[in-house]
Amino acid sequence: MYFASDNAGPAHPKVLEALVAANTGYAMGYGADPIMEEVRQMVRDMFEAPDAAVYLTATGTAANAILLATLANPWDTIFCAPMAHIQEDECNAPEFYSNAKLTLVPAVDAKMTPDALRAAMLAEQTRGVHGPQRGPVSITQVTEKGTIHTVDEIRALSDVAREFGSKVHLDGARFCNALVALGCTAAEMTWKAGVDVVSFGGTKNGLMGVEACVIFDPKLAWEFELRRKRGGHLFSKHRFLSAQMKAYLTGDLWREMAISANASCTRLAEGLRGHNTAELLYEPQANMIFVNLPRRDHQRLMAAGAVYYTMGGDPATGDPDEMIPARLVTDWSMTNEGVDQFLQILRA
Amino acid sequence: MYFASDNAGPAHPKVLEALVAANTGYAMGYGADPIMEEVRQMVRDMFEAPDAAVYLTATGTAANAILLATLANPWDTIFCAPMAHIQEDECNAPEFYSNAKLTLVPAVDAKMTPDALRAAMLAEQTRGVHGPQRGPVSITQVTEKGTIHTVDEIRALSDVAREFGSKVHLDGARFCNALVALGCTAAEMTWKAGVDVVSFGGTKNGLMGVEACVIFDPKLAWEFELRRKRGGHLFSKHRFLSAQMKAYLTGDLWREMAISANASCTRLAEGLRGHNTAELLYEPQANMIFVNLPRRDHQRLMAAGAVYYTMGGDPATGDPDEMIPARLVTDWSMTNEGVDQFLQILRA
């Protein structure tokens, strides 16, 4: 009953098998390994982007920050939702790498609306050299509240960015969870919808720690490479990143894992919907649920060993009827038994 | 016959076994995994430093840059040898993380001399607020030329740093190769010799990609943690870093691997010494050899499949007698057969 995060579960066994298989003899370092050759092509194929530059980093924060720095000037402001990971959970990494600032765009269901984005972009740069300049727009897919932008919603935001000459970054830490939920292709969810660069996440979906950075305009590639190295994110024994990503892409393992995570989430959400004290705060669309539960329920769940985060309010002490919001995340390895056990305790 | 780098060889099988073993069930992320608890204690034991703060990063550049940034102010200058990795091979990462600059101190056998360090430190800060201020001293052990500082040499440099109130960083990407060569303890080579923070390398010595950052003064720990996160170097699935480091420390696997790498180097160096066209440029003390060979030898070796870097001069075309310097690095997995084959071709 571990719902704290999708980065707390194990890697898929195939990922470790791939590491073991890769661990023979010598291989050139720093991305010049032969497995990376294959990965580059596989990512291009998946995104239907034969010219895309493809790089790997080991953390999502690195992927986001380096990609954004490649798009933003130091005097720019980056537009994102107030609850974006780059705003709340990266300890100023985007600002560190880009020297730009962030402008928080009002969001509905954790998604910037095109009108709010346009208003924010209009408001910037009315002051000439005095204010920050318009930089890239960053969209989080799946959002930090578990909702998903439709392809049309992504396109609508990209269109606004284009009006102002801005580029678009997609923070796809949970890219695959969105992709299987939408049932579209990677190309449809990205460059066909106006996205310029993608953090294509693997860590939250069954890898040990790898994200692919997909840059559709190869003219940006060399700057990305320099920024990655300068940030200390270029791996010498790179084959161990490549091998993970190859396993991810082989036989669409990513799809199998994302479907599994989302299915556990759906099962859990249905159970919660059927429970009288539970109030879903957002419509769960991928593998995350935000739900209000009374303190008494939290106490019973936690006593039984359920692990997850609550936001605001101490679940341990206080009025047993007070509602306390919680985040429940399911990963690929979650079993129906785990979900059912959670629901059973909740209903007890 | 792969002598290009000690980051091109495989990880030790025990490292992969440890990853597989760690890959069960859920574990808290971001360094709160139980394996890291063990690792922290094992590193403290190894360094006889019960209060030390211990962190893991996945690359040596990250370890160096974040540690130096924790010691240096943006208006400081960091003192190092001209051939230091932080000067030549990190694409400005130390400057990026610290905003400080580097002062290159003349070196003999790739080691700063205490007199040269004192002169450099005296020369800085004669200009009050106008010039850079004195920041930390960074010592590379093993040096980038394959030589080793004795414990007394480290202490002599630390003593100079102390005269000026500066802290000392040890870039120990090849820490274990030095340790087994000197036959001293980790404590003797570090805090007992005046070192404040250590990049304790694992990647070049048989891990997939882990370095431990050892900070003897725990008051610096929180700043390090923030800088690591802000740099995108805090791993969510941290147990996979912890597991590697635990395998490294268990049964002194690090020692076994370093001894193996150094032994291959010694065997190779002896063979080169006995060869009439080879001129050793530095006294090989760990697992790296710099050697001058005539072009004809390079051509014969490379044609036979030997892989290594030459510096300056194209080995492929030109006067067959022209001497061209090469770097030969041995890693833990190098076999006697590989070394002997190389020597045999050289002598042919």
Place this chain on the structure above:
Amino acid sequence: MYFASDNAGPAHPKVLEALVAANTGYAMGYGADPIMEEVRQMVRDMFEAPDAAVYLTATGTAANAILLATLANPWDTIFCAPMAHIQEDECNAPEFYSNAKLTLVPAVDAKMTPDALRAAMLAEQTRGVHGPQRGPVSITQVTEKGTIHTVDEIRALSDVAREFGSKVHLDGARFCNALVALGCTAAEMTWKAGVDVVSFGGTKNGLMGVEACVIFDPKLAWEFELRRKRGGHLFSKHRFLSAQMKAYLTGDLWREMAISANASCTRLAEGLRGHNTAELLYEPQANMIFVNLPRRDHQRLMAAGAVYYTMGGDPATGDPDEMIPARLVTDWSMTNEGVDQFLQILRA
């Protein structure tokens, strides 16, 4: 009829006389001039702060950015009102100097409320190392909307900052306009109300270009000096900054000029209040008025030579009855004739 900005008017003739007087013979540079000795003491006297460190910069952006960088770590967030100069009008200078980010705190009448500040400070740092850390609070006095914090309001904000261990910066670009409006002392408006560092503005109040940076805790002084130099803001011929500030402080010239500017504003505001088409957007308390006027009024005023900024909407074309907001700023040199002429044209 020039109401575009208080930085568009002339310097007071006494300021230029002081420059001429200072322009004799040689003087040590970089702040070691004898006039600065006097200035340092005069500022300390004015602020009743015998230990304060006092420095000069030539621009307000420099004063704000360097002071904030002296208080903030790179992983911090600085709390300010959404319309703060540091947010809107400094092209990321605070972020550039500090590497920190800004958190925008909801404001009423352009003033952060203590409750909103507390809520914002509570919301940060709920994520440990993952989110930005709490940095300093920056209060703008006079606000960018022409309102003034009472001493109690400043203290209430400082008290919230203190709850969280944060320091307080006062952006006093219009410090003197606030001081004469409140009728309090510089000490009462700053350190007695919990302020740690002050940008004490001169440029907008009759100097050519000088702000004093007042740092009540002298332990921060050396860092400020290094940051000022590193930013290129340490003047070699410093006596020409010192002379301006000395003229400002001599015989309370600052007071005379601030009273004059505020009086013109009051005269203008009264005239606007009596005009049927004018809607004051904020209560003018210092030397700035924000007022809605119909386009037809703007056109008449501008045709007659009035100079000022409108916000949103083109005054030149469109519905003559549409209300368009304008900012009117009065400086020390504004005459009653100028004000009356403006009002007369408005009423015509």
Place this chain on the structure above:
Amino acid sequence: MYFASDNAGPAHPKVLEALVAANTGYAMGYGADPIMEEVRQMVRDMFEAPDAAVYLTATGTAANAILLATLANPWDTIFCAPMAHIQEDECNAPEFYSNAKLTLVPAVDAKMTPDALRAAMLAEQTRGVHGPQRGPVSITQVTEKGTIHTVDEIRALSDVAREFGSKVHLDGARFCNALVALGCTAAEMTWKAGVDVVSFGGTKNGLMGVEACVIFDPKLAWEFELRRKRGGHLFSKHRFLSAQMKAYLTGDLWREMAISANASCTRLAEGLRGHNTAELLYEPQANMIFVNLPRRDHQRLMAAGAVYYTMGGDPATGDPDEMIPARLVTDWSMTNEGVDQFLQILRA
């Protein structure tokens, strides 16, 4: 007898007259003042560069750092002489503004040689993404040792820069002193010799504090403007910078002052050459002399009120015969009497 620095003397009276004349009525700020219109054209005329972008900053460090940041990427290294002002006297300002690092190129008579520059540029970027990339070359004219590059020497360095695709910055803090010494035009000493951007100094040559930044490729202009603002170096009451520079350019006042300063230097140097204990360390070519004098001479001079800097060795105590180097700088306001008095005391 004040030879400490050319930034310690007064501004020319015409400069203050210009300030007084500019101090009437209102003027648009931030460089939109009408005087700046004139200045822009005058600088373009002087440099025979009708398309050049021209900006003003108040300090030379700002001019250098912002110009270099406009040319350099954060992963670059800037090539300069070891005694360059940007290396020794700007407290990391170039690194702060550009995030690049500096590579020190061996110099003869304080001037990089083309061969040394080529060697340094070849040595960089042999490591691909691992090392810093080649950035701009910065030439100091007059050098920090009082020597001057001939136009051919500048061209030779620029040619090397061009070989590697690098741009050239000229730190002309003493631009006019060099210009009158060489007897060439501003165009000949800059863009005709391959220079891309110039810090055209006024502060050390009789202004209160203004440098012009001359950018021959106007495509770089907007980035410069943003960087200047972001650094806090855009003046609101800009007319007071413009007025100084206009006075400087009117009737070639810059020339008159530079000739005066250089003449005093020549007179002083001749006197020193004729003195048996004085050893000139560099051939004085502009307005700076580096000379060895025995301690007894320093003591006699200083006792008589001469003010100047010595380097290394305490002039006050020690062997009276020990030679101690000194720097003697003459500014435009230095009189023959001052020079002769100094020489007389020396000879006494």
